[in-house]
Amino acid sequence: AQTVTQSQPEMSVQEAETVTLSCTYDTSESDYYLFWYKQPPSRQMILVIRQEAYKQQNATENRFSVNFQKAAKSFSLKISDSQLGDAAMYFCAYRSQRGGSEKLVFGKGTKLTVNP
Amino acid sequence: GAVVSQHPSRVICKSGTSVKIECRSLDFQATTMFWYRQFPKQSLMLMATSNEGSKATYEQGVEKDKFLINHASLTLSTLTVTSAHPEDSSFYICSARGSPPETQYFGPGTRLLVL
Numbered sequence: 001a002q003t004v005t006q007s008q009p010e011m012s013v014q015e016a017e018t019v020t021l022s023c024t025y026d027t028s029e030s031d032y033y034l035f036w037y038k039q040p041p042s043r044q045m046i047l048v049i050r051q052e053a054y055k056q057q058n059a060t061e062n063r064f065s066v067n068f069q070k071a072a073k074s075f076s077l078k079i080s081d082s083q084l085g086d087a088a089m090y091f092c093a094y095r096s097q098r099g100g101s102e103k104l105v106f107g108k109g110t111k112l113t114v115n116p
Numbered sequence: 117g118a119v120v121s122q123h124p125s126r127v128i129c130k131s132g133t134s135v136k137i138e139c140r141s142l143d144f145q146a147t148t149m150f151w152y153r154q155f156p157k158q159s160l161m162l163m164a165t166s167n168e169g170s171k172a173t174y175e176q177g178v179e180k181d182k183f184l185i186n187h188a189s190l191t192l193s194t195l196t197v198t199s200a201h202p203e204d205s206s207f208y209i210c211s212a213r214g215s216p217p218e219t220q221y222f223g224p225g226t227r228l229l230v231l
Contacts (some may be wrong), residue, residue: 044222044225045160047220047221050218050219102148106160108159
């Protein structure tokens with residue numbers, strides 16, 4: 001079974017600075033998807049970024065980018081120019097591409113604090 | 117696009133009663149929806165996968181007779197907590213498979229408190 005590990009329970013960053021959140025996963029599959037979701041205090045889960053494993057190019061969405069290292073099974077999230085609104089729980093998630101395996105496997109999350 | 121709503125956002129009920137939570141995909145059709153439970157300061161725990169027109173698939177350890185799921189249309193799935201007890205108090209979140217199809221979009225969640 002696949003597992004997702006987020007080794008940083010909490011992180012903090014100064015406003016306007018850059019922070020990187022770590023995520024590693026374990027799988028024997030070669031094709032899959034990886035996601036970062038954000039859960040602010042409202043508890044609404046918001047998709048931040050997604051990555052297809054077959055793509056070598058790292059995904060980018062505005063201030064959010066990932067460092068996808070397939071061989072190392074690492075999928076870190078970099079937030080640039082951090083804003084107060086970025087404060088939230090961040091969850092890394094894995095989804096198999098195998099048919100019939102649609103469920104997401106989540107990590108335990110990293111709580112990000114943004115200091116003004 | 118890919119907006120998912122949940123109703124109610126918060127519900128308080130007495131022990132022994134049943135509670136129904138609705139999950140709707142507002143601007144897309146969702147053949148597959150998912151129901152999660154989240155305890156405070158913890159990650160999401162998948163309870164079941166809901167497929168339109170067929171029986172839901174429950175995760176190991178989740179009582180199907182306790183948590184009834186119905187996915188009668190391409191935009192609506194419901195979770196009914198039957199004979200609720202205080203230990204069922206939790207935050208319940210649904211998601212729907214949107215576009216691209218491997219991506220799940222989440223509802224805002226429902227906080228259930230059973231007295």
